[in-house]
Amino acid sequence: MPQIDKFQEETGIKVNIEIIPFSELQTKATLMLSQGSDQYDIMFNNANTTAANVANNYLLALDEYLKDDRLNIYYDESDLIPGYLNLFKVDGKLYGLPVYGESSFLMYRKDVFDEYGLKVPETFTELYECAKTIYERSGGKMYGITLRGGVDRYNLDACSPFIWGFGGRWFDENDQLDLDSPEAIAGVEMFAKLVREYAPPGAANFGWQENRLAFSNGLAAMTIDATVNGAYNEDPNESKIVGLVGYAKMPVEVSKDKLYGNNAALVSHGLFINPFVSEARKQAAVLFATWATSSEVQAEAQVVSPFCGTSSLSAMQSPAFKERYAPFIDAMVYSINNGNPGLSGANPKGNELRSLVSTAINQVIVGEKTAEEAMKEVTEKINSTILKNGFN
Structure with missing residues (x-):
């Protein structure tokens, strides 16, 4: 995975990724968090799990970490689609970052x-x-x-x-x-x-x-x-x-x-950080999450896969994106801008x-x-x- 290699070279942080079936994702994450396990630093999950996991103290609030200039070098909140980002908030606090949305x-x-x-x-x-x-x-x-x-x-x-x-x-x-x-x-x-x-x-x-x-x-x-x-x-x-x-x-x-x-439904999946890992691992996870959701990485992802579910405004507004997805981009943007987050x-x-x-x-x-x-x-x-x- 060339993008991961680039992140490792830039930060010195070693990344190990475990891929599991999507149908098992939520169950495995909930089980790990309910046990207070530090097996994983960061998890990909549906935004619809946010409030329930926050109520159980299973997620790390990101706001203070994103104010740290050592950790926010890849982060640009203004580039993330607002409707998606809001799905990861509870009582005004941010608990995840959107990688993907629809x-x-x-x-x-x-x-x-x-x-x-x-x-x-x-x-x-x-x-x-x-x-x-x-x-x-x-x-x-x-x-x-x-x-x-x-x-x-x-x-x-x-x-x-x-x-x-x-x-x-x-x-x-x-x-x-x-x-x-x-x-x-x-x-x-x-x-x-x-x-x-x-x-x-x-x-x-x-x-x-x-x-x-x-x-x-x-x-x-x-x-x-x-x-x-x-x-x-x-x-x-x-x-x-x-x-x-x-x-x-x-x-x-x-x-x-x-x-x-x-x-029209509004759905997003993103990255959440395990609150039970060490402080050093939390910081490394924040750095990875902001990198993975950055405009550069989101734009590159579209080159290698049919990735029109980007969470990046600049990626979605790029000429390459508009050309590649011309048959449905107008209907897609309308639905995203008018999506109902009621679920x-x-x-x-x-x-x-x-x-x-x-x-x-x-x-x-x-x-x-x-x-x-x-x-x-x-x-x-x-x-x-x-x-x-x-x-x-």
Whole structure:
């Protein structure tokens, strides 16, 4: 890894990296931190874990370290995308640095839409009708849409835009789960119907990778997923549909005055520092984290991979970035600038409740329960236990 070699030469700090499956990342990090282990100095994790880990004193606050001129030589806060950076803050303190970020948007096959005379859907009802038309008129040879139905973050990220887009929200003003509202239930039902009726077989268990491949291999005519997927769609080494994809902002079912914010998700992953290591190791970790998120490193990363998920403003605004990602950059920037952080790490109870909600959504997809049954049951359960005292 030439970039790591350069950092080691510049600082004299030896870097050892352990790569583990993404699905195991959060569990392993939480286990290590709960044991007060100093096995790792620094961890890559989802920003949605921030508040819960801060509540358990599992993360190092970075603010004072970033004021140290010996440690901030690579750091430029003004270059980090504000929406991403804010996901790593709790009560005004910074606990992580974004390496990667994304929002979500609609991706659709321009050639298929032209063939069937369809217009880009602006509402979820129109989205459903497009999926139905494509599946039926193709004789079932092309699925109307593919979505992430799998349990855990997968269906939460995918379903949240539907919940928001129907006028629902995750939490009310009293820090109680609000997924049993008619609006939230309608959003979950629409999401589940699309997966059940017009998505490829197995979509109920799809994660990010499976969903991306289903679309880029030409199995489905639409998907709603991460903005970073655009880079894979347009890469001949990754996709069979290069040049055939259109990109649009998220459909929305109700008027803007009935929404709790926008309905494109905003997600980031970044670097967190273990508070249980020695002071010397903390300082070395801070130096590495600021280097890894610097504009120079972020720009170089785009040369070697389809890395449109940069957290660097200057990298995103560079001519090379704009040229490489021209087919979808406008839709991506719009989604990022208008992304909803409502499923972020601002809730210290998030780690506990997410798996319960995700399982409930999956039960609707596979037909075990209706959307109303599942959402009312999980909301009552969480509000009477995990959120009995709100977020405290």
